[in-house]
Amino acid sequence: MFEPLNFESLNETDIREEVIAPLIRFLGYRSSTEHDVIREQSLRYPRIFLGRKDAKKDPILRGKADYILEAGRKVRWVIEAKPPTQPIGRDDIEQAYTYANHPEVRAVYFVLSNGRTLHVYQTNRGPHVEPIFTLSYEEFNGKEQQLLNLLGPQAVLRDHPEVHPDLGIPLGPGLRSLERIANGSIQYTRCSLPNVPALKELQVTIIGGAVERDESGRIIAFLKTMGPSRSMQEMSERLGMNEFEMICEDDIISIDRSKPSIFRYQRTMVFPAGEPITDINTWEQRTFPFNLTVSIDAQAIGILEGHLFTGKFLNHATYKDVNLQVLFEGEFKIFLA
Known part of the structure; x- marks a missing residue:
């Protein structure tokens, strides 16, 4: 040539x-x-x-x-x-x-x-x-x-793609006003149920999402997750935690370990009487003769390190009609791109 x-x-x-x-x-x-x-x-x-x-x-x-x-x-x-x-x-x-x-x-x-x-x-x-x-x-x-x-x-x-200036408020030091979630994970290390040791090693994969501000200026993290098994994924979908939003009231994502940012997700749902639901004690399908009310209160408490948001994850599930409370504790990491 x-x-x-x-x-x-x-x-x-x-x-x-x-x-x-x-x-x-x-x-x-x-x-x-x-x-x-x-x-x-x-x-x-x-x-x-x-x-x-x-x-x-x-x-x-x-x-x-x-x-x-x-x-x-x-x-x-x-x-x-x-x-x-x-x-x-x-x-x-x-x-x-x-x-x-x-x-x-x-x-x-x-x-x-x-x-x-x-x-x-x-x-x-x-x-x-x-x-x-x-x-x-x-x-x-x-x-x-x-x-x-x-x-x-x-x-x-x-x-050398064309660059458009970001005129919004940055989510944190070095971040833009909107960031894509590339990947991440939630690794649980503790479950309050004493007879289900497998739940203490539960790991949920974060497969995507985004972080931005809503109209009132709050920071909103939208996450997409994938469970470690088909049954866990189905349960996550029933509880609304396969795709969900977590809200932070801070002006900016914290980089200070003494004052971490807190993202929170809260939801209450009702499973109608006779509808199958997974019993997390036995991991088998059960039906109840009454409506079953389940409340979820999840918190991601962490700090920003470059493009990595990492910290402690708490997930508190309350099954009101059967007087059952389950607390999961673990760690999370989210990579922003």
């Missing part, structure tokens, strides 16, 4: 035509298309810029970027050609960085190639760090997919 070249006989213009232009076409960029190529765009700089010390004496700077690549007409990166007779130096890197970092360009990457080697730098890391990717010309054939996965239009758009 990329033909062998004798770099001893090539100059900088040759590098543009024989190395960079074919590379740009291979990656999928074309002039005046959705994935555009802008050649030799002139850029104007203020009197003080990278490396300039005296704003009064220094002249207005002007530069010309060799190639600006524009993925989806949204995200840009630049590539600069250098002669193959000398290695790429610090001045070359700083020059390419000024093009990439220019207010009219705002490129996510800047790339330099003297034909023999290609170096990719990440603009927001500055010009004084190592390249994130380096490839010799001989390696172009055989590593095409790596090039596409870094510099192809779809890859650039994938790795």
